Amino acid sequence: MxxxxxxxxxxxxxxxxIKDGRTSSREVTRAMLDLIRxxxxxxxxxxxxxxxxxxxxxxxxxxxxxxxKLTGDLAGVxxxxxxxxxxxxxxxxxxxxxxxxxxxxxxxTVIRKLREEGMVILGKTNMDEFAMGSTTETSxxxxxxxxxxxxxxxxxxxxxxxxxxxxxxxxxxxxxxxGGSIRQPASFCGVTGLKPTYGTVSRYGLVAFASSxxxxxxxxxxxxDVAAVYNLICGIDEKDQTSTETKKLxxxxxxxxxxxxMKIGLPEQYFGEGIDKDVKDVVMQAVKxxxxxxATVETFPMPIVDYxxxxxxxxxxxxxxxxxxxxxxxKYGYRPEGVDDLMELFIxxxxxxxxxEVKRRIMLGNFVLSSGYYDAYYNKALQAKALIKKAFDEAFxxxxxxxxxxxPTTALKxxxxxxxxxxxxxxxxxxxxxxxxxxxxxxxxxxxxxxxLPVGMQLIGRxxxxxxxxGAAAAFQRENDHHTKRAQDKEVK
Amino acid sequence: MAEYEMVxxxxxxAELATKSKIFCGCSTKFGGDPNTHVCxxxxxxxxxxxxxxxxxxxxxVKAGTALNCEITRRNKFDRKNYFYxxxxxxxxxxxxxxxxxxxxKVEIRTDKGTKFIGIHEIHMEEDAGKLVxxxxxxxxxxxxxxxxxxxxxxxxxxDFRSADEVIAYLEKLRDTLQYLGVSDxxxxxxxxxxxxxxxxxxxxxTEFGTRTEMKNINSLKAIARAIEYERERQIDLIEAGGKVTxxxxxxxxxxxITYAMRSKENAQDYKYFPEPDLMPIVISDxxxxxxxxxxxxxxxxxxxxxxxxxxxxxxxxxxxxxxVKLVGVFEKTAEICGSPKDASNWIMTDLLKxxxxxxxxxxxxxxxxESLGEIIKMVSDGKINRKTGKDVLAKAFxxxxxxxxxxxQNNLAQVSDLSAIEPAIKDVLANNGKAVGEYLAGSExxxxxxxxxxxxxxxxxxxxxxxxxxxxxxLDEMR
Numbered sequence: 001m002x003x004x005x006x007x008x009x010x011x012x013x014x015x016x017x018i019k020d021g022r023t024s025s026r027e028v029t030r031a032m033l034d035l036i037r038x039x040x041x042x043x044x045x046x047x048x049x050x051x052x053x054x055x056x057x058x059x060x061x062x063x064x065x066x067x068x069k070l071t072g073d074l075a076g077v078x079x080x081x082x083x084x085x086x087x088x089x090x091x092x093x094x095x096x097x098x099x100x101x102x103x104x105x106x107x108x109t110v111i112r113k114l115r116e117e118g119m120v121i122l123g124k125t126n127m128d129e130f131a132m133g134s135t136t137e138t139s140x141x142x143x144x145x146x147x148x149x150x151x152x153x154x155x156x157x158x159x160x161x162x163x164x165x166x167x168x169x170x171x172x173x174x175x176x177x178x179g180g181s182i183r184q185p186a187s188f189c190g191v192t193g194l195k196p197t198y199g200t201v202s203r204y205g206l207v208a209f210a211s212s213x214x215x216x217x218x219x220x221x222x223x224x225d226v227a228a229v230y231n232l233i234c235g236i237d238e239k240d241q242t243s244t245e246t247k248k249l250x251x252x253x254x255x256x257x258x259x260x261x262m263k264i265g266l267p268e269q270y271f272g273e274g275i276d277k278d279v280k281d282v283v284m285q286a287v288k289x290x291x292x293x294x295a296t297v298e299t300f301p302m303p304i305v306d307y308x309x310x311x312x313x314x315x316x317x318x319x320x321x322x323x324x325x326x327x328x329x330x331k332y333g334y335r336p337e338g339v340d341d342l343m344e345l346f347i348x349x350x351x352x353x354x355x356x357e358v359k360r361r362i363m364l365g366n367f368v369l370s371s372g373y374y375d376a377y378y379n380k381a382l383q384a385k386a387l388i389k390k391a392f393d394e395a396f397x398x399x400x401x402x403x404x405x406x407x408p409t410t411a412l413k414x415x416x417x418x419x420x421x422x423x424x425x426x427x428x429x430x431x432x433x434x435x436x437x438x439x440x441x442x443x444x445x446x447x448x449x450x451x452x453l454p455v456g457m458q459l460i461g462r463x464x465x466x467x468x469x470x471g472a473a474a475a476f477q478r479e480n481d482h483h484t485k486r487a488q489d490k491e492v493k
Numbered sequence: 494m495a496e497y498e499m500v501x502x503x504x505x506x507a508e509l510a511t512k513s514k515i516f517c518g519c520s521t522k523f524g525g526d527p528n529t530h531v532c533x534x535x536x537x538x539x540x541x542x543x544x545x546x547x548x549x550x551x552x553x554v555k556a557g558t559a560l561n562c563e564i565t566r567r568n569k570f571d572r573k574n575y576f577y578x579x580x581x582x583x584x585x586x587x588x589x590x591x592x593x594x595x596x597x598k599v600e601i602r603t604d605k606g607t608k609f610i611g612i613h614e615i616h617m618e619e620d621a622g623k624l625v626x627x628x629x630x631x632x633x634x635x636x637x638x639x640x641x642x643x644x645x646x647x648x649x650x651x652d653f654r655s656a657d658e659v660i661a662y663l664e665k666l667r668d669t670l671q672y673l674g675v676s677d678x679x680x681x682x683x684x685x686x687x688x689x690x691x692x693x694x695x696x697x698x699t700e701f702g703t704r705t706e707m708k709n710i711n712s713l714k715a716i717a718r719a720i721e722y723e724r725e726r727q728i729d730l731i732e733a734g735g736k737v738t739x740x741x742x743x744x745x746x747x748x749x750i751t752y753a754m755r756s757k758e759n760a761q762d763y764k765y766f767p768e769p770d771l772m773p774i775v776i777s778d779x780x781x782x783x784x785x786x787x788x789x790x791x792x793x794x795x796x797x798x799x800x801x802x803x804x805x806x807x808x809x810x811x812x813x814x815x816x817v818k819l820v821g822v823f824e825k826t827a828e829i830c831g832s833p834k835d836a837s838n839w840i841m842t843d844l845l846k847x848x849x850x851x852x853x854x855x856x857x858x859x860x861x862x863e864s865l866g867e868i869i870k871m872v873s874d875g876k877i878n879r880k881t882g883k884d885v886l887a888k889a890f891x892x893x894x895x896x897x898x899x900x901x902q903n904n905l906a907q908v909s910d911l912s913a914i915e916p917a918i919k920d921v922l923a924n925n926g927k928a929v930g931e932y933l934a935g936s937e938x939x940x941x942x943x944x945x946x947x948x949x950x951x952x953x954x955x956x957x958x959x960x961x962x963x964x965x966x967x968l969d970e971m972r
Contacts, residue, residue, distance in 0.1 A: 085540075086538075094539075104538065106538070207540045208539075208770075212769040242542075319769055322572050322584050325584060326581060331581060369574075369764035370764055374766075378766060
């Protein structure tokens with residue numbers, strides 16, 4: 001099978017072709033690696049290309065499929081992994097100089113599960129440093145570019161994972177989502193991404209940014225692939241006490257989901273001031289599709305949205321400053337030369353190893369936790385969190401799914417938000433609430449703006465409602481082709 | 494000069510005797526080459542998460558129950574953030590807001606009588622590693638073996654007024670935790686450590702003076718000395734018109750002084766906040782009842798029972814219950830030999846003497862628990878006599894020989910088989926014609942002489958009772 005043929009297939013189709021003997025994991029992996037070698041320098045989606053490891057894994061997968069040891073839908077199919085998920089023996093840098101040389105001595109639980117299913121790890125994908133950013137511009141390894149426009153960011157922080165899928169440098173990938181880091185780059189790059197319910201996928205081996213918000217999830221070309229990968233990685237893990245028992249999705253039911261009678265709520269504030277008109281129009285058009293297919297749609301007020309950004313940034317930064325304290329130059333990672341004093345070692349390791357955005361958030365986090373400010377900020381944020389949860393509980397008493405845009409805009413121009421962090425933070429307005437409450441949400445390509453850039457629609461559900469969310473996304477993709485479009489199809493209106 | 498009184502509060506850290514660490518499966522064993530009891534979790538590798546060892550909760554609840562505390566039903570862990578190379582995550586998982594036990598008390602006894610000391614709280618936390626300075630290379634190295642070993646910190650109320658009370662309290666805590674099997678409380682190995690908060694005030698004054706904290710003093714004797722020193726230092730300072738500074742001080746045991754480590758102005762802000770990687774621990778009624786039902790008998794109850802039910806003298810009961818190790822030996826011995834009194838007699842006269850002569854502390858004695866019982870049983874069964882029993886005990890104590898096997902291999906068993914005794918005694922009678930003649934003529938004292946000669950001929954292994962009766966029978970036949 002040639003790369004041109006492979007590019008037309010979904011992950012599930014590739015898995016089936018391998019199983020049927022129409023191709024092999026080896027052939028697919030070789031073709032993908034060749035394409036990555038050719039195209040990655042322009043996109044910069046990968047920080048590490050696992051040439052040898054991937055080929056060895058592919059050969060093993062082929063042997064195990066032949067012997068009947070591997071029978072899964074995705075056995076032998078290649079996948080790309082965000083660089084904050086620990087892979088044994090493969091550098092896991094989190095896009096930071098601080099961990100430029102960090103070789104994890106263990107596999108994250110999700111990686112162990114993927115390996116057991118015979119999925120082949122192509123390499124590690126670029127990201128905002130320690131997942132802090134919405135543009136993948138804060139990476140120590142330089143920015144990733146959006147295949148839909150080289151002057152555009154791919155979104156972040158899982159920009160590498162989304163851009164890799166959009167540029168055909170991976171058929172599926174794993175990202176992580178702390179405040180929108182799967183959904184927003186999926187939206188900017190015209191691919192599909194799932195942020196699962198907090199606890200459904202083990203965080204063991206995901207380098208922590210904000211522990212109570214972080215969640216690993218899949219990115220792919222369509223929802224069926226995304227749901228299939230989710231099925232491989234979900235489930236309770238004794239190594240993650242915040243993980244919960246979860247049911248695997250019924251993939252057939254996802255594929256054939258009927259939206260008739262589904263109750264959809266649209267939060268007023270998700271379509272109000274600050275949201276681009278193009279984005280609004282595209283999402284409303286998609287909502288109309290559901291209405292046409294028999295769903296009921298209602299707009300409802302959700303004023304708590306105003307508190308989303310401060311609440312999120314206080315909680316996220318507080319946890320981050322503690323989580324990132326372990327990078328002190330003592331045990332692994334970056335350590336400056338010529339230091340002969342402990343305090344100097346701490347200060348110089350962290351001053352030189354971390355980038356600006358990470359330092360900004362560490363300082364913010366230390367501030368909100370420090371004595372005298374704890375009640376005014378951190379405790380207040382926890383109170384706001386309770387109110388946000390209540391607002392969603394109330395919404396889900398009335399609606400099965402809440403729909404809004406993923407981001408207020410389409411992909412921003414490179415460099416725009418680096419100079420104005422506050423503007424970047426405000427761009428997270430539609431996604432962060434979901435992490436605060438731990439809800440699942442899907443980002444689905446819904447159309448394009450007047451510049452021809454992809455617009456994502458966000459479907460938000462109750463806790464553990466992945467089956468419904470993926471089904472609703474599949475119903476949309478069955479009858480729309482936005483998710484099949486590639487950058488070369490781009491039309492500027 | 495005004496009369497002053499001391500006010501002391503203690504923070505005691507006890508390492509829990511769980512097999513594995515608090516958040517991973519690594520061994521908690523003391524010693525071991527540096528960084529051999531370490532995995533990606535306790536060394537704080539990026540991406541790792543803690544999994545709570547449930548025994549830690551059980552041990553902490555046991556300790557709290559024994560110290561008459563209220564048990565917190567919904568527990569949470571918090572992070573205490575600070576930078577130090579021995580703390581690989583740069584935060585210690587501890588409990589600030591909801592400690593597992595609160596509002597307890599223990600009764601202590603000193604020369605001045607008994608008194609209650611309040612327990613403010615007990616919380617669970619993880620230990621840090623250890624820095625080792627290598628003077629040859631001028632390098633400081635880190636050993637993470639202790640990292641993640643579970644600790645409880647027992648915080649007392651400021652109820653102590655003398656060093657004696659402090660020592661009595663620490664001994665009581667140590668005994669209790671050892672009885673519970675919760676901690677081995679070896680101060681020299683650091684499995685029990687005490688921080689002493691001390692202030693002085695003129696007698697009669699109700700408000701507290703400014704306190705200093707002395708950290709990590711590693712023996713009871715050193716604690717007593719440190720308290721005395723610090724009391725005098727503070728009084729001298731006040732008498733000279735000065736003021737005590739609130740600070741942390743370190744006790745230098747060689748120079749017998751305390752010196753300032755850091756003052757309150759430089760106090761760290763630990764930025765505590767709830768640990769997001771662990772779920773709250775809920776303690777149910779059933780769980781609590783189960784722990785209460787399985788509480789072992791503690792020292793005082795045991796002593797009472799030994800005296801009242803087993804008939805031990807108070808002195809013996811006191812000595813034996815004063816050491817968990819001795820209690821273990823005593824109970825096993827009594828079980829095997831069937832006589833608590835014999836068990837206690839042998840322990841008090843023989844075993845303790847062996848310890849003493851060998852300069853071994855009872856707690857460090859490496860003595861097979863079953864051996865003493867087996868020896869006493871052999872004596873009471875007449876298999877060996879008491880003298881042989883003592884010799885075997887000395888061997889078992891010093892070399893760890895198995896008593897029964899040793900008696901067997903060295904032919905130490907008593908000869909109580911009459912057919913073996915008789916020929917030997919006949920020889921004795923034949924060789925001691927004079928004594929026999931005098932006995933038959935009415936000199937009773939010669940009987941004793943003949944018994945002695947017979948025992949010697951039988952190499953002391955004969956049952957004296959059997960020897961007497963055979964001798965009597967043979968002499969009667971000669972009349």
